[in-house]
Amino acid sequence: MQRRTFLLGTAALAVLPAIRLAAQPAAPASLIEVARALAAAPYLPPSGQLPPPFAGLTYDAYRGIRPIPGRAAMLPLGDDYALDLLPPGLFFPDPVEIDLPDGGGGFAQLPLTPALFDFEPRYFDAIPDTAPGAGFSGLRLRHPLNTPDVLDEVLVVQGASYFRAIGQAMVYGLSARAVAIGTGGPVAEEFPRFTRLRLHPAADGAVRLEAVIDSPSLAGHMDMVLRPGADTVTEIAVTLMPRREIADIGVAPLTSMYLKGPMRAAVSDDFRPRVHDSDVLVIENGGGERVWRPIANPARIETSAFLDDGPVGFGLWQTARSFEDFEDSEARYHDRPSARVEPLEDWGPGAVMLVEIPTGDEFMDNIVAFWRPAAPLAAGSEHRFAYRLTWTRGQPLAGTAMPVRQSRSGREHDRPGTRRFVVDFAGPPDGLVADVSATGSAELIGTSLFPLPEGRGTRVTFLLTPGTEDSIDLRLVLRDAGGAAASPVWLYRWTRARDGGV
Numbered sequence: 476m477q478r479r480t481f482l483l484g485t486a487a488l489a490v491l492p493a494i495r496l497a498a499q500p501a502a503p504a505s506l507i508e509v510a511r512a513l514a515a516a517p518y519l520p521p522s523g524q525l526p527p528p529f530a531g532l533t534y535d536a537y538r539g540i541r542p543i544p545g546r547a548a549m550l551p552l553g554d555d556y557a558l559d560l561l562p563p564g565l566f567f568p569d570p571v572e573i574d575l576p577d578g579g580g581g582f583a584q585l586p587l588t589p590a591l592f593d594f595e596p597r598y599f600d601a602i603p604d605t606a607p608g609a610g611f612s613g614l615r616l617r618h619p620l621n622t623p624d625v626l627d628e629v630l631v632v633q634g635a636s637y638f639r640a641i642g643q644a645m646v647y648g649l650s651a652r653a654v655a656i657g658t659g660g661p662v663a664e665e666f667p668r669f670t671r672l673r674l675h676p677a678a679d680g681a682v683r684l685e686a687v688i689d690s691p692s693l694a695g696h697m698d699m700v701l702r703p704g705a706d707t708v709t710e711i712a713v714t715l716m717p718r719r720e721i722a723d724i725g726v727a728p729l730t731s732m733y734l735k736g737p738m739r740a741a742v743s744d745d746f747r748p749r750v751h752d753s754d755v756l757v758i759e760n761g762g763g764e765r766v767w768r769p770i771a772n773p774a775r776i777e778t779s780a781f782l783d784d785g786p787v788g789f790g791l792w793q794t795a796r797s798f799e800d801f802e803d804s805e806a807r808y809h810d811r812p813s814a815r816v817e818p819l820e821d822w823g824p825g826a827v828m829l830v831e832i833p834t835g836d837e838f839m840d841n842i843v844a845f846w847r848p849a850a851p852l853a854a855g856s857e858h859r860f861a862y863r864l865t866w867t868r869g870q871p872l873a874g875t876a877m878p879v880r881q882s883r884s885g886r887e888h889d890r891p892g893t894r895r896f897v898v899d900f901a902g903p904p905d906g907l908v909a910d911v912s913a914t915g916s917a918e919l920i921g922t923s924l925f926p927l928p929e930g931r932g933t934r935v936t937f938l939l940t941p942g943t944e945d946s947i948d949l950r951l952v953l954r955d956a957g958g959a960a961a962s963p964v965w966l967y968r969w970t971r972a973r974d975g976g977v
Contacts, residue, residue: 502574502582506673506685507696507714511857513670513687514694514716521569526606528589528599529564537565539595547591549617549626552576553677557626559615560585561633562592570610574673582673587611614672616682618703629703635666636688636697637730640866641812642707648731648752648811649791650840651864653688653697653713655725658843659778659830665690669697693717693852706867707812710819714859721852725828725845726860727816729791733770734837736795737883739972742772743835749801750837752811753791755879756844757871757963758827761785765872765963769882770842773831774973777946780826780847789827790815791844792871794881806837812866816846819861824849877902877953877962880932886977893940894969894977898951900962904933907953907961914948917941924953939969941977946970 503509524530529540540562542548547560552575560573574582585591587610589602613633617626621643628647632638636653656665667690675683681702688695695715702708713726734750735742743750751770758766760783770791771777792813795801801808825848832841852858872878880899887893909924922937933953941947947969953962971977 502584502673506671506687507698509671510687510689510694510696510714510716513689514718518689518691518718520691522608523568525563525568525609526603528594528602529562529606529609532564533598534565536595536598537562539598540564541593541595543591543593547585550575552616552674552682555619555626555680556677556682557617558674559617560587560591560611561613561615563587563609563612567612567634569612569668569670570608571613571669572671573611573614574671576674576676613669614674616684616701620703629707630684630701630709632669632672632684632686635668636686638699640701640703640707640709642703642866642868643705644810645812645866645868646807646810648793648808649814650730651814652725652728652730653686654693654695654715655728655843655845656690656692656721657723658725658728658845659776659828659832660723665692667693667695688713688715692719692721706865706869709864709866710861711864712859712861714857715852716857717852717854719854724847724852725843726822726848727862727864728843728845729814729816730840731770731791731842731844732834732837732840733772733831733842734834735772736769737881738769738771738967739884741972747802749795749808750803750806751793751808753793753813753842755792755794755871756789756827756829757792757815758783758789759787759872760827761787764960765875766966767872767879767963768829768966770829771831771968771970772841773833773968773970775833775970777831777968777970779829779831779968781829782824782826784824785821786818786825786827786846788815788817789844789846790871791842794870796868810868812868813871815865815867815871817863817865818846819863822846822848822860872963875963877907877933879963879965882965882967887938890938890940892942892977893938895936895938896949896967897934897936898965899927899931900933900935900953902932903930904953906956907933909935909937909951910954911935911937911949911951913939913950915941915944915946917944917947939977941969941971 577583616630618629620627639650671687673685686697731753756768830843834841877900883897918940951965
């Protein structure tokens with residue numbers, strides 16, 4: 476999916492006029508019952524067609540449609556919250572019904588008309604009074620996140636079942652979805668979409684958002700409570716109702732971008748040392764292991780499965796946090812959030828999945844991580860997954876002994892066909908040994924462990940000669956004198972570069 480397409484923000488305003496809701500049929504009392512009714516009926520696809528002035532837009536023309544404050548923007552939602560309703564067009568042709576509080580304990584809808592928006596004259600001529608069949612494409616929530624007198628964006632819900640959030644001193648980066656189907660598989664991925672969103676009045680500093688999900692393979696319901704702050708926390712329960720048996724389900728999917736970094740910087744030749752929203756998948760599994768898996772931009776699609784039973788948590792992390800790590804003052808990759816999924820109940824056996832997709836630029840989300848249950852979801856069944864999703868600037872595995880500081884690799888120029896790996900851990904190397912292994916017939920030599928100067932931690936370096944192998948899984952863990960793990964487990968999948976070399 477093309478990225479950044481729904482991050483077309485407007486400046487925050489402080490004046491909040493009242494919402495004017497037109498008379499509408501009574502909204503259903505229970506959205507989960509709406510989802511159940513959908514699941515019991517044949518799937519009806521949206522038309523995908525838009526009327527003027529929302530049809531046939533370029534990227535710049537879509538950016539030229541702006542919700543008008545008091546009509547579709549800056550609509551109050553209780554203390555310290557406001558929302559913007561987003562127009563259809565470009566990548567977002569499918570209508571999303573949006574239920575807003577009616578002030579009497581119920582919900583009503585604001586019908587979409589062109590009069591709710593300003594249209595940039597450079598891209599639009601006469602604007603019709605109506606747009607039959609068109610609906611909003613999503614919404615944006617605002618909250619005084621960084622300063623008390625400015626309503627910053629804090630959550631955007633737009634496109635399929637995508638949403639993304641930020642906390643204090645962050646800019647939008649990776650995104651989440653309600654559900655994924657067929658990601659990284661042999662057939663085209665299916666993208667379930669939100670067909671209805673319902674916002675409840677803000678209470679106790681939080682906002683509740685419900686959504687109805689629909690696709691050819693399933694219907695479902697998402698219930699989210701958003702709590703903005705230094706870290707923004709979203710507590711989510713997704714109920715899935717398959718129309719068919721689904722083996723390739725993705726629960727709590729996170730979607731990100733990784734173009735290049737110090738593991739293989741030659742993928743993209745530009746002035747920046749790093750270009751990514753996330754650089755590491757971190758897993759805390761049910762067996763007490765902590766896994767640190769650097770992300771790659773491979774030459775072909777790579778799918779990795781990390782088997783588990785009762786996962787404690789997993790997430791995509793942005794570990795580099797200084798401007799100098801990226802040297803990009805516009806994209807501000809150093810200010811983009813990490814996201815951690817923490818199940819709130821036992822998810823049983825399954826696997827954390829990582830899909831890495833080749834990309835030649837930074838405009839495509841090419842990294843996906845999610846949970847896949849071991850057993851397929853049966854047609855006609857109902858499955859609920861509850862979890863906490865935290866959007867944070869913090870470092871992963873806080874409080875863990877000997878956490879990974881950084882990972883680097885490069886070709887060993889005096890040894891053709893050999894690549895050097897360098898992994899730095901926090902803490903001294905006293906009494907520790909490096910346990911390094913590789914799959915296949917690859918040769919590992921030259922493993923060494925030594926302290927870095929000025930107390931900067933411990934470095935492990937080794938050489939990999941893959942020979943005829945095209946893919947090798949590497950594993951490294953520091954062990955104490957008794958053989959017990961003294962660090963997280965560092966994993967990495969080496970694959971051949973685009974030029975066929977190491």
